[in-house]
Amino acid sequence: MHLICVFILMSLIKSLDSTICLAKLVPDQIRLAFAGNQGVSVGWQSFGCPLTTSNPNPTPTVMYGLSKTNLNLTSINGNSSVYDTNNILKTSWFYSVELTNLQPSTVYYYQIKQSNYVSASNIFSFTSAPVYGSRSRAINIITYGDFGVDGIVEDILNGKCLFERALGALQKMLPVTDFFLHHGDICYADDSPEDLFLTYEGAFNYCQSMMTNITSTRFYMTAVGNHEINCTEIPVLNQLCSSSKKNQVPYSHRFNMPSKQSGGYLNSWYSFDYGFVHIISISCESDFPLAPSGNLLDTTTQVNWLKNDLSKVNRTITPWVIVQCHRAWKGSISKADIKEDGIINCPSCKAAFESLLIQYNVDLYLAGHVHWYERICLNGMFL
Template sequence: MYTFLLFLLFAIAKAVDGYICLERRVPDQIRLAFAGNNAVNVGWHSYACPFRIDNPNPTPTVFYGLSRTTLKFTSVNRQSKAYNRRNIIKTSWFYSVELRNLKPSTIYYYKIAASQYVSASNIYSFKSPPTLGDRRRAINIAAYGDLGVDGLLGTVTNGAGLFERALRALQRILPKVDFFLHHGDICYADNTPLLLFGKTYEEAMDYCQTAMMKITSTRFYMTAVLTYSKITNKPS
């Protein structure tokens, strides 16, 4: 009798787990970064299924190649990091895989492989960095700072959708830019209702990073450190 009840509970748990994970996750927040000579790092984020904190992708894998239809190279990285494990509804996992031995100034196509309940990504492309000292072609760099305050306070001071408007402006110049250098804040997220209009810190950052993926998945994007300094006058 007890064996039957245990088996029944196990079957119910598996069915519930299967139902919860029925909607497959997708890799998001995909971004590119330089990784030394002739190498590029592909990073991304995925959510675990609700009520599960185990890694949905224990062997992060990226397929890549010189043709959209022939991704004949494979790179795997077994290291990944979890964030916000206390939130059993939305535990975040972050991954990064290096693509090495790339030809300089060459268009590559890549796709993040599927795993468990996480679907494969779309196929994206990038141009690998040129050889150091190569001056045959200019490198176009877009430099700007601070995407601005969103939420209720941002709407009052700057008009609605400041972040989205800034993002659309960057997307319009995307075909002409090789590298984005961002001085300062990407998104304001400090659990202040006036700033976030109801979004938590994690929700605000996830929204901003995912919205920027049209740029960061196909261009190298670097965010510089921004420091606010407060000058204090002390009595002599």
């Protein structure tokens, strides 16, 4: 009898897949990224209908154009993805599309198109990248690492709403900002006790929703950090972490970096150009000898890709080369936090990457992980 009841219940739940949601679902967590020299990726999240696993928007589409009142262009390469967020009531779906053949330095308006179950988004805008190699104006980049939601301990130590206050400061800088570089540790979606009541997917959803005003109008380019490639920072509680939260699975679904356009891998390593600047993002977490978080592929592919990418940079067109990664490998303060595995932080990162950065005269290396601000002069001499 019990087996029959379970079978009937599962059949009823499955039949809901074809039902209509009681209310239209709303696109959320809207974010922009570069997708080649004349392209932009638009990504977003929406929940599925309650108790169903069906994709509420199987043909994700963005309409865009040069006027709010004339969105006459249509996106390409619509993609849907899903992973187990351990929410039995509603499934999170992640979408991305590409806007291609954009005119340089041009304001575009865009809107996520409605589908049967998902409402249309508001109309947003962005300014496309300048001509490759253009030096007609200065480029303004906001860069930082290790930025995420507050927890109870942080509220006690720093006052309430530290994340929200920092977000407000970023919002004020939007008018003079071309794009963002976030050097890993995005939202702190893990099981840290100080994040009590806002962990895992809850932290990601809250954080990315709050950042939509920024990420829907400016390009938000990320690097993978230790909190993205792993979801826990309490070794004895690793069993709380499901496989869908390890090996940067959420990060791979939630962001859409230009790896495809630059020959990189997932959102782990990639590059892009913006005017006279060439930007490279690499992973300090995986895929090099003795990487802190092991390997998603192997120990050589990323390093070989970096060497190849650097060797192809035309310094007469993009004289500035910037590299971002999560972990610093130099620091002047003698503190246990940065003496992991030796005198310097992440000696394996230094061994894998530093000689290439010096060989190809990289101008600037940006990192997070160590929670203070420090600038170091050419090839490691301290200011």
